[in-house]
Amino acid sequence: MKKLFLFMMLFSVLHAGTKLSVVTTLSTYADIARKVGGDRVDVHAIVKGNQDAHFVRPKPSYAVMLQQADVFVTTGLDLELWAPTIIDRSGNPNIRSGQPGFVAAHDGIELLDKPTVLSRSEGGLHIYGNPHITTSPLNWKIIAENIVIGLEKNDPEGAAYYRERLKAFNEETDQRLFGAELVKLMGGPLLTRLANKGTLIQFLKSKSYKGKKMIDYLGGWMKEGLSFRGKTIVAYHKNWIYFQHLFGLHVLDYVEPKPGIPPTPRHVKSLIEEMRKQNVRVLMAANYFSAEKVNDICDKVGAVPVMVPMGVGGAPGVDDVFALADYWVAHLKKVFEQVNAK
Amino acid sequence: MYKIVSLLLLGAFCAYGQGVSADSLQARIQKLEKEIRSIKQQQEADALEKLRREAGEAANISQKDESKNKVFRTGQRSLQAINPEMSFTGDAYALSVLNGKGYNDAERSGMGYRVLGLHVQAGLDPFSLAKAVVEFNPEEGVEFAEVYVTWNNLIKGVTLTAGKFRQQFGVLNRWHDHALDQYDYPLALTTILGEEGLNQTGISVDWLMPGIWADAQTLTMQLTNGSNEQLFSGEAFSFPALLVHLKNYYDINDATYFELGLSGMSGSNDGRIGLPRRDASTVLAGVDATLFWEPVNRSHYTSFLWRSALFYADKRQSDLQIKAAGVYSYMEYRLNERWYAGLRWDYTQPFEMDNSDKSITQWAPYVTWWQSHWARFRLEYIYAAAHNTEAPDNTLRLQLTWAVGPHKHERY
Numbered sequence: 001m002k003k004l005f006l007f008m009m010l011f012s013v014l015h016a017g018t019k020l021s022v023v024t025t026l027s028t029y030a031d032i033a034r035k036v037g038g039d040r041v042d043v044h045a046i047v048k049g050n051q052d053a054h055f056v057r058p059k060p061s062y063a064v065m066l067q068q069a070d071v072f073v074t075t076g077l078d079l080e081l082w083a084p085t086i087i088d089r090s091g092n093p094n095i096r097s098g099q100p101g102f103v104a105a106h107d108g109i110e111l112l113d114k115p116t117v118l119s120r121s122e123g124g125l126h127i128y129g130n131p132h133i134t135t136s137p138l139n140w141k142i143i144a145e146n147i148v149i150g151l152e153k154n155d156p157e158g159a160a161y162y163r164e165r166l167k168a169f170n171e172e173t174d175q176r177l178f179g180a181e182l183v184k185l186m187g188g189p190l191l192t193r194l195a196n197k198g199t200l201i202q203f204l205k206s207k208s209y210k211g212k213k214m215i216d217y218l219g220g221w222m223k224e225g226l227s228f229r230g231k232t233i234v235a236y237h238k239n240w241i242y243f244q245h246l247f248g249l250h251v252l253d254y255v256e257p258k259p260g261i262p263p264t265p266r267h268v269k270s271l272i273e274e275m276r277k278q279n280v281r282v283l284m285a286a287n288y289f290s291a292e293k294v295n296d297i298c299d300k301v302g303a304v305p306v307m308v309p310m311g312v313g314g315a316p317g318v319d320d321v322f323a324l325a326d327y328w329v330a331h332l333k334k335v336f337e338q339v340n341a342k
Numbered sequence: 343m344y345k346i347v348s349l350l351l352l353g354a355f356c357a358y359g360q361g362v363s364a365d366s367l368q369a370r371i372q373k374l375e376k377e378i379r380s381i382k383q384q385q386e387a388d389a390l391e392k393l394r395r396e397a398g399e400a401a402n403i404s405q406k407d408e409s410k411n412k413v414f415r416t417g418q419r420s421l422q423a424i425n426p427e428m429s430f431t432g433d434a435y436a437l438s439v440l441n442g443k444g445y446n447d448a449e450r451s452g453m454g455y456r457v458l459g460l461h462v463q464a465g466l467d468p469f470s471l472a473k474a475v476v477e478f479n480p481e482e483g484v485e486f487a488e489v490y491v492t493w494n495n496l497i498k499g500v501t502l503t504a505g506k507f508r509q510q511f512g513v514l515n516r517w518h519d520h521a522l523d524q525y526d527y528p529l530a531l532t533t534i535l536g537e538e539g540l541n542q543t544g545i546s547v548d549w550l551m552p553g554i555w556a557d558a559q560t561l562t563m564q565l566t567n568g569s570n571e572q573l574f575s576g577e578a579f580s581f582p583a584l585l586v587h588l589k590n591y592y593d594i595n596d597a598t599y600f601e602l603g604l605s606g607m608s609g610s611n612d613g614r615i616g617l618p619r620r621d622a623s624t625v626l627a628g629v630d631a632t633l634f635w636e637p638v639n640r641s642h643y644t645s646f647l648w649r650s651a652l653f654y655a656d657k658r659q660s661d662l663q664i665k666a667a668g669v670y671s672y673m674e675y676r677l678n679e680r681w682y683a684g685l686r687w688d689y690t691q692p693f694e695m696d697n698s699d700k701s702i703t704q705w706a707p708y709v710t711w712w713q714s715h716w717a718r719f720r721l722e723y724i725y726a727a728a729h730n731t732e733a734p735d736n737t738l739r740l741q742l743t744w745a746v747g748p749h750k751h752e753r754y
Contacts, residue, residue, distance in 0.1 A: 290679070
């Protein structure tokens with residue numbers, strides 16, 4: 001028995017040694033990497049789910065993580081501007097931009113909010129487009145595909161395994177997004193294309209099948225989201241744009257006068273007046289922003305705050321991407337029910 | 343569908359009427375029902391296929407330019423997109439020298455600018471990165487503050503830098519002055535390492551070591567010209583100086599880290615000409631410690647920093663010897679999104695012979711207000727006291743620092 005135990009220990013140590021070491025910037029990328037990488041990967045994230053990815057300090061311990069990494073997953077845009085510093089400090093040539101161990105998660109995602117004026121007078125603008133791509137489950141599938149490509153490059157023997165897990169991940173994402181019945185009828189890729197174009201709900205409402213409106217086949221987060229579709233909110237920062245696009249939310253204005261610029265008293269005053277005038281009663285913010293500020297604005301206009309994590313692990317129970325989207329949708333739905341009941 | 347069912351029932355009725363047996367009739371009904379199901383399935387499949395086709399059309403984005411009247415242009419003279427990443431930093435101030443006269447030998451009450459910095463960086467090729475900082479200073483004109491090339495890919499964990507660079511003696515000597523948490527470098531640093539600190543030309547090897555007794559350790563070795571006039575050979579800099587720095591970094595938890603650095607440096611000084619090496623050498627030693635706390639989900643609003651360092655220099659020239667020690671310690675607290683408040687304490691012996699009973703002490707309280715990530719105001723008061731030597735004047739200074747372009751600091 002003792003020998004067997006020692007053998008199992010040795011086997012697990014050897015097996016652990018063969019795992020690909022994956023380091024990601026965001027915790028959401030880490031969760032997706034775990035889902036598609038399964039037992040063949042050992043994944044660590046730098047940014048916590050309740051942390052602002054813009055402002056992470058390039059600590060030496062992150063450089064050590066990257067030094068030992070086979071694969072590094074980052075957005076690849078101007079979100080994690082601290083990433084090149086820790087890549088340089090790690091001295092790991094395999095994870096530099098363009099090398100097999102480097103994965104740019106955004107590749108293939110149609111970026112929204114591309115600036116037309118490149119000037120700091122617009123605040124902390126993102127020159128390639130909005131980099132907060134993880135707020136739409138539609139993008140997760142592209143991110144997962146990109147991660148799998150990175151894993152395959154560094155572990156070709158595991159390619160079939162990764163592809164199989166990717167397929168399962170995509171299927172689960174589709175079912176959770178659109179509901180199993182609609183996915184069975186229309187297929188995930190087609191529904192994804194419609195949702196990306198912003199025409200899914202309109203299409204489903206205009207068509208029938210087997211004597212039943214297509215919209216009645218809709219399930220998952222998109223169905224839940226119908227309760228707040230077309231509604232107007234105020235957001236703290238421009239980091240929900242992909243979520244808004246998917247769920248058809250309108251944003252009246254932001255608490256920040258320009259992206260990355262702390263709210264000024266004058267801007268907050270005018271925002272409150274506008275919220276009253278337009279009867280906007282929901283304020284959505286990532287939970288790393290000031291709850292005091294959000295609550296203060298909400299108190300003044302009788303609005304309800306929705307403070308949610310941006311990433312996996314950012315709140316109790318938000319242990320994976322599916323729980324994260326559950327959290328976003330459930331909280332918004334509940335808040336709009338509250339507002340409508342007033 | 344109604345018609346089909348009616349026909350089938352009619353057929354069944356006729357068959358019955360013609361005396362067909364009950365079993366045979368039952369079989370025919372079943373066959374017809376099967377056919378009905380099949381037709382229904384086919385119809386549903388057709389409807390679904392039509393739906394999918396329509397959905398595909400609804401999702402298609404066709405923006406193909408069919409124009410035959412195209413104008414062709416070249417990009418061969420428009421490659422500015424691959425110009426280096428460039429940014430400017432500005433550092434201006436309003437100063438009041440609080441000595442009753444409003445001026446002294448070094449400074450005068452009024453407004454001025456300290457420096458305008460041009461920061462340029464770009465990948466040279468797939469193997470190396472070039473950085474240059476050119477400073478425009480009203481007193482010294484144009485100066486190459488730093489110009490160097492870095493290779494990150496030579497050996498795993500090792501970075502090689504060649505050029506002129508601010509050296510890794512402690513933490514703050516590496517930084518440009520506009521990035522400091524106070525207006526000036528600590529008094530101990532400028533008194534012992536020289537007014538501009540250690541900034542010499544040579545090579546630097548940084549080794550990110552496997553963590554042995556810390557979460558991260560970096561060993562830095564720098565071989566440079568000893569061009570620092572106060573410590574080394576000045577213009578006769580062909581005598582090199584060697585610096586060694588060991589950084590030990592500890593993550594206490596997600597919000598807090600502690601860093602302990604040890605620095606040592608040795609080189610020949612300007613007494614080297616005509617003297618044996620041991621009689622014309624300078625030895626430096628330093629210890630630095632940093633404790634930083636910033637909760638991960640409150641990083642916009644609060645943080646605490648404590649940083650201290652000790653400097654020691656021993657410069658010998660034949661029978662002459664200067665030994666000097668200095669220390670600084672400061673704490674800074676982030677009050678909210680825009681405001682920081684801090685206090686720095688400096689103590690140093692003057693860099694001169696027979697200084698054992700001489701010292702200068704400074705207290706520098708300050709507040710910093712960030713207008714945005716790219717513009718910052720700071721109000722700093724400096725109170726200085728001296729023992730057996732001349733104290734600097736007390737001052738009150740309002741500083742404005744700004745950056746345009748993609749300038750960013752790599753501090754942690």
